[in-house]
Amino acid sequence: MNIINKSITRFTLIALFLANCSVIPEQTGLPSSSANEGSITAFTHVNLVPMTAEIVLENQTVLIEGSRIIAIGPSDEISIPPDAAIIDGEGAYLMPGLADMHMHTNQDWDTDAWPVSPLALYLANGVTTIRDFGPSGKDLTYVLEWRDQIKAGTRIGPTIYATGKILFASPLSDPRGLVRENHQLGFDFLKLYSYLSPEDAREALATAKELEMYSAGHVPYAIGLENILAAGMDEIAHVEELLFAFIEYDRKQQLAPDAWLSYLINSAMGQFDLASGFNEAEFAHLHAETMQHILKELRTYGTPICTTMVVDDVIQHKLFELDAFLARPEIGFIPTAYLDLLRLGEEKHQLQFSGIEDLAVYKYGIDRWLLTELHQAGVPLLLGTDSGIMAVVPGFSIHDELRILVENGFSPYEAISAGTVNAAEVIEAMVGDGNFGTIEVGQRADLILVKNNPLEDVANIKDIRGVMAAGRWYPEEELDLMMALEQEIGDDLLD
C-alpha cells in the first residue's frame, strides 16, 4: 500500500474508531451498509450453520431487517424484497457471531495508545458480543457510554455488556453501598474478586440478589467454592478458579492481596511434585473425591464458568518462547508500552513466575484437566479469553480459545456453542437480552460469513468473508482494510 492510501486508511479508521467514535460509516464513505430501521439485507444461497443443532442447511436465504433476522428458508422459497441489499453467499457458510464472555476494555482504547481500537479487532475476528469483566479508566462509566452508543448505532463495535467497579479486597467500607452504586449507574453485572472476606462477599451478594443483579467472579480464597455458591454468586470467571480447591491451605485468615498470592504459591509448591511435571492420571486419582465434590456443587447451582484457557497458553509463550511470541502478527496490535515491559522481562506473568516457571507448566496441566472434566460433566462453559489485558490480543484470542477447547476434547460444535448458544443463555439470565447465538427468526443479526465449514474445523472461522454486527454489514474488503492498517502499524512497531 502506498503512502497516500495508507494515510487515507489511517485517517478513515481513526475517524471511525478513535475520534469519540460518533462518526458512522455513511459519513466516511466506507461501504458498510447501515442497520437502519426498515433497510433489508438478504444473504442468499448460503450454507446455514444455525447452531440450533449440529446441522448445516444448504442453499438458504436469510433476510435481515434493521438489526433483526426476519426470515430464513430455502433460497427458491424466500422472496426477496426489490430494495434489499443482496449478499451472495454461494459456497460460503453463515454462522452466528461469537461472544468473548470474559474480556476487559480500557478507557485508553479511545486514545492512540492502541494502534487501532480493539473494538475493530473484535469485529474483524467475528466477535460480535463482548462482556467486560472489569473496565479500566478514570471514570468507569465510559464503557456504558460505548455500550449505549453501539446499541444506538453511533459507534462501531460489538454489543457490550459490562461490570463496573470490581469488589476487590476486604475490608470493604460499605459492600452493600458499592453494589447499589454499580446497579444505579447501570452496569450489567457485579464482579467479585479473590480477596474478599466471607462477610463482605455475603453482604454484597445478598444486596445483588435484592436488586436482581447478576454476579460473577473469582472464588475468594477465604471463602471457597462451596460457600461462595451458597452465598449466591451466579457464575465463575475462570476455569482456573477451581484449581485452588486442590491446594490445602488455611482459609480462616484474611491476608492482604500480595500476601495471599505468595502464601498460595508456597502452599502449592510444597504440595505439588513440580519436578516430575504434571501427571494427569496420577493427579486425577489422588484428587478424585475433591473433583466429584466440585462437580456436584456446580451441578446443584447450574453454575456457568468462563474458559479463559488462552491465558495459560500465553503465559507459556511469555516464559519459554518470547521471541516467537513477539513475532506473531497480532502482537503488533498491543500497545508499545506493554511490549516494552515484555522485552524487559518485567511484565506481570514474567515477574509472577520468575524462578518458578515449572509452576506455570504444572498449572496449565491442572487447568486442562479441569476443562476436560467440566466438559465431560456437562457444566455450562462460556467462551472467554481475558483479552484486552496481559497481551491477550482482542479478537484474535477467540480463535486460540476455540483451538484449545478442541485440543482438549470439544467437538467444533461444542466449542462454538460455548461462544454462541451458551453465551446467549447467560446474557438472557443476566439482563434478559439473550436473543443472539443462533440463526433464527427474531434473533439479533450477529453473523459471520466464512468460506469453509466451521463445524469441520474451528480454524475455518478465521477465514472470513464478512461480519454482520446487530444488522450492520462489514464486508471482507472493509475488514481487510482494518487489518491492513493494523498490520502496517504493527510492522512499524516491530522494526
Ligand SMILES: [Zn+2]
Ligand atoms: Zn479477567
